[in-house]
Amino acid sequence: MRELRGIGASPGGAAGPVYRLAPPPALPPLVEAVDPGAEKATVRAAVLAVAADLTRRADTALDVTAAEVLRAQVMMAQDETLIDAADIAIDGGADAPHAITDVLAGHRAAFEAAGGYLAERVSDLDDLRDRLVAACLGLPMPGVPDPGHPYLLIARDLAPADTAGLEPGLVLGLITAEGGPTSHTAILARTLGIPAVVRCPGILDVTDGALASLDGTSGVVVAGVSAETVTTVNADRLAEIERRARSRGPGRTADGHPIALLANIGSARDLTGEVEGVGLFRTELLYLDRSDPPSHEEQVTAYRDVFAALPGSKIVVRTLDAGADKPLPFLRLADEPNPALGIRGLRVARQTPSVLTTQLAAIAAAAAATDADVWVMAPMVATAAEAAAFTESCREHGLPTAGVMIEVPAAALCASQVLCHADFLSVGTNDLSQYTFAADRMCGDLADLLDPWQPALIALLASCAAAGVEAGKPVGVCGESAADPDFALVLAGLGITSLSMAPRSIPAVRESLAAHTLDECRRIAEAVLAAPSPEAARAAAAGASPQLRSGVGVPVR
Known part of the structure; x- marks a missing residue:
């Protein structure tokens, strides 16, 4: 067994196999646009697809704050200045995925420089970029895995689009390598009643499928626990949920x-x-x-x-x-x-x-x-x-x-x-x-x-x-x-x-x-x-x- 320590972000205990968030798409080597019109059309199609997907997630989100952030992402995606800037990049020789990446990199730098609330939106821009690039490449959207059974979700951090549709019965707990106790992920975990630990170095070194437990109060994560421990921890958690429901x-x-x-x-x-x-x-x-x-x-x-x-x-x-x-x-x-x-x-x-x-x-x-x-x-x-x-x-x-x-x-x-x-x-x-x-x-x-x-x-x-x-x-x-x-x-x-x-x-x-x-x-x-x-x-x-x-x-x- 290996003990890791993070910051407890949402109280409660949970245990089970860990599965990580699907990674963002890798940006392929730049291909100079031979048909700028086609690349521009690809950008617009990607914007429509991502906006529709985020709108659907917002409409079905369990948490109103997540829905608000998702709708803000839709506004970012549909911003004409973003599309116009991508057109300019394509006219300069970029293909659609690189045009989107370059334009949002500029937006990201501006948000970071602004500080405050805009700096908080940097992760939203990163998530939007990954989704638009995936759409341009015809790849699945990055996001939450579905192994077909309850599990602990691990990630570097979670974007609003990832957390909006989390099902407490399927995702037993959250563990992130980054983030803080007042981050969007932490607040949503508490809202949904999902135990969570944030800022946990080393969690991404744990392999998919390995059994682990977490304590969302103390911030302690143990990788390599036994199947008996998983059964005990989750039984205790279920009993606690049922008792508190009364x-x-x-x-x-x-x-x-x-x-x-x-x-x-x-x-x-x-x-x-x-x-x-x-x-x-x-x-x-x-x-x-x-x-x-x-x-x-x-x-x-x-x-x-x-x-x-x-x-x-x-x-x-x-x-x-x-x-x-x-x-x-x-x-x-x-x-x-x-x-x-x-x-x-x-x-x-x-x-x-x-x-x-x-x-x-x-x-x-x-x-x-x-x-x-x-x-x-x-x-x-x-x-x-x-x-x-x-x-x-x-x-x-x-x-x-x-x-x-x-x-x-x-x-x-x-x-x-x-x-x-x-x-x-x-x-x-x-x-x-x-x-x-x-x-x-x-x-x-x-x-x-x-x-x-x-x-x-x-x-x-x-x-x-x-x-x-x-x-x-x-x-x-x-x-x-x-x-x-x-x-x-x-x-x-x-x-x-x-x-x-x-x-x-x-x-x-x-x-x-x-x-x-x-x-x-x-x-x-x-x-x-x-x-x-x-x-x-x-x-x-x-x-x-x-x-x-x-x-x-x-x-x-």
């Missing part, structure tokens, strides 16, 4: 202290199973793939669908989180040297205030037509003055509960001043981590800095929670860290009042909280706050709670 009720500690467990969603179709409410309603889906913003009426309909699905429940709506790092055509924002630090989130209202006022009016109209308890929050708030301006605008539109997201360290450090104006805070630990550590979420080499157990991040969370306790106002967490059953204990002990996550993650967090009293959670939080490293923090949590496995893990029954 989990019901609100989130609370063993002594009855409430910790609301809410869902992160992008539309009404994401509301699966029993949830207490919604802690993060991402509204970007309505704005994608458009040259003009959605009308007031369109927005009212979309919001009302979500509000009506949860009558009487708390629903926290995040206003449009887009801008320079997540460009939308209708915003017509100028190019920026560093989009991640530019006009994004609430800052868009500085240049295009009508986008925010139209959205607030639509949210208010939808809320008035339902019985939901609608809260509204703004992303990328950095100062108390921004919080004051946003909450005032919400009240002018008849929205009584207005808060802000804490994603910028400046806002976390001034949480008390922010709460002088805001009714609540919601900490987005994904962005807060990357801004705190100056580490891009998509840079796999820096994945260790984005570990939620990093002391600096926990200190900022403690500051926000303390400000909420002092002001008597709720402070929630809606980043991916909220889905970690162990870290949830830390958050509860710090004074966080609600946790929002993918619906599939809620049962494990509910059970973890229910196995500990509030005092136990506070002792765990105190021990973790004194730890000098993520490893020490995990060990401190385990040492403060006899019910946690050594290091990390769900409560032992």
Whole structure:
């Protein structure tokens, strides 16, 4: 047996034979185009074929985020500037596959130079290139294998088109050599309930068909396990899934202290199973793939669908989180040297205030037509003055509960001043981590800095929670860290009042909280706050709670 270590990205255990993602097509030697017209026709045919395939995948995707990314890839493929540039390359002597490769290489370099959200899309461009080249060569599309039985999927990394159609019953677990805990692959794995380990060096050296096991909490992968181990691990996992499927009720500690467990969603179709409410309603889906913003009426309909699905429940709506790092055509924002630090989130209202006022009016109209308890929050708030301006605008539109997201360290450090104006805070630990550590979420080499157990991040969370306790106002967490059953204990002990996550993650967090009293959670939080490293923090949590496995893990029954 051989033990490999990566980063646990989606909790749970799984075991079985490993099979790797089908490789991209090899680019053949350049053949000078003798019939430029035919090569141009090949490019157009490839664009049509790939766009149709990606659209089909988007329409059948199990995850709304994957569907959004796939539709964005369709837009990239159908971009006239790409096709025109390929025509120019063909006129210069390139054949169709090389023309596409050269053009997308230029786009890739531009995306990397832009940083932020565009840099995150580099893997999408690579995937698009591979699919277009395969179509030009008449080869099968690269993608997920189908050996005819359950298996562990291994890959260097996964593109959205690969993950969109994953079947949890067939793909028992995911292991990637690259990526990070907040990458698209990790987030989707948690959404689907598939155990996953990312950033696992050496996994690509394991041969197809070899038996392996993974622990999506600790990040440990063991290659060369026995058939008996496979049977035991998967039986334990199935029993755990069945037990958690019976989990019901609100989130609370063993002594009855409430910790609301809410869902992160992008539309009404994401509301699966029993949830207490919604802690993060991402509204970007309505704005994608458009040259003009959605009308007031369109927005009212979309919001009302979500509000009506949860009558009487708390629903926290995040206003449009887009801008320079997540460009939308209708915003017509100028190019920026560093989009991640530019006009994004609430800052868009500085240049295009009508986008925010139209959205607030639509949210208010939808809320008035339902019985939901609608809260509204703004992303990328950095100062108390921004919080004051946003909450005032919400009240002018008849929205009584207005808060802000804490994603910028400046806002976390001034949480008390922010709460002088805001009714609540919601900490987005994904962005807060990357801004705190100056580490891009998509840079796999820096994945260790984005570990939620990093002391600096926990200190900022403690500051926000303390400000909420002092002001008597709720402070929630809606980043991916909220889905970690162990870290949830830390958050509860710090004074966080609600946790929002993918619906599939809620049962494990509910059970973890229910196995500990509030005092136990506070002792765990105190021990973790004194730890000098993520490893020490995990060990401190385990040492403060006899019910946690050594290091990390769900409560032992």
